[in-house]
Amino acid sequence: MFGRQSKGSAMAKALPAGTTTMDVRPAAPAHVGTYFDESSQFTGSLKLNKAVHIDGSIEGDLDCTAAVTIGTSGKVTARIRAESVLIDGEVHGDIEARSEITLRKTARVYGDMKTEGIVIERGAKVEGQITIGPSNAVASTLAMPKPTPAPAPKV
Numbered sequence: 566m567f568g569r570q571s572k573g574s575a576m577a578k579a580l581p582a583g584t585t586t587m588d589v590r591p592a593a594p595a596h597v598g599t600y601f602d603e604s605s606q607f608t609g610s611l612k613l614n615k616a617v618h619i620d621g622s623i624e625g626d627l628d629c630t631a632a633v634t635i636g637t638s639g640k641v642t643a644r645i646r647a648e649s650v651l652i653d654g655e656v657h658g659d660i661e662a663r664s665e666i667t668l669r670k671t672a673r674v675y676g677d678m679k680t681e682g683i684v685i686e687r688g689a690k691v692e693g694q695i696t697i698g699p700s701n702a703v704a705s706t707l708a709m710p711k712p713t714p715a716p717a718p719k720v
Contacts, residue, residue, distance in 0.1 A: 598631065603638045619654075637671050650680075652689075659693075 598615020601607065605621030613629040620636040627633065629647040639654035650662045652672040660666060662680040670688030679696040 601639075635672075 599613055599617040601617070601619045601621040601623065603620045605619075607622070608624045610626045611617075611623070611628065613627075614631065615629075616631040616634070617627075617629055618634045618636060619639040619641060621638075622640050624642045627641070627643045627645045627647070629645075631647070632649045632651065633645060633647040634651045635641055635654040635656060637653040641655070642657040644658050645656065645660045645662075647661075648663050649665045649667070650660055651667040651669070652674060653669045654671070655673040655675075657675045659676045660674070660678045660680075662678075664680070665682040665684065666678055666680045667684040668674060668686060668689040668691065670686040672686075672689040672691075674690070675692045677693040677696070678691075681697065681699060683695065683697055685691070
């Protein structure tokens with residue numbers, strides 16, 4: 566009788582053609598188990614089994630069995646051990662990543678890094694040593710095929 570409209574069609578008529586709506590609420594990055602926003606500060610030892618994204622301030626030790634991401638506003642003063650580490654912000658301390666360390670162009674790292682693979686974008690700043698390769702002697706021994714001895718000459 567009164568020509569009911571659904572909210573979606575009413576909204577479409579209220580906005581000019583070609584206008585898109587956008588959710589402006591801050592959200593934790595996708596696929597993250599723990600998120601420290603810009604207002605977060607933590608001092609101590611963190612042990613995590615899920616991925617973590619840090620946009621705040623962390624001081625101490627950080628052990629993670631998954632990925633660690635340090636956002637552009639993130640500042641970490643800690644020893645970091647993780648599966649992989651991606652840095653957009655600032656890190657003061659040594660980093661050990663089992664698979665890979667990625668330094669984006671805004672990254673600033675003051676400490677030694679040890680990993681099996683590394684990606685460094687132009688513009689990233691590093692002050693420290695970088696060690697690339699298997700994390701222990703056993704892994705390097707397994708990766709190298711053992712030479713087969715030549716058959717003994719027959720007499």
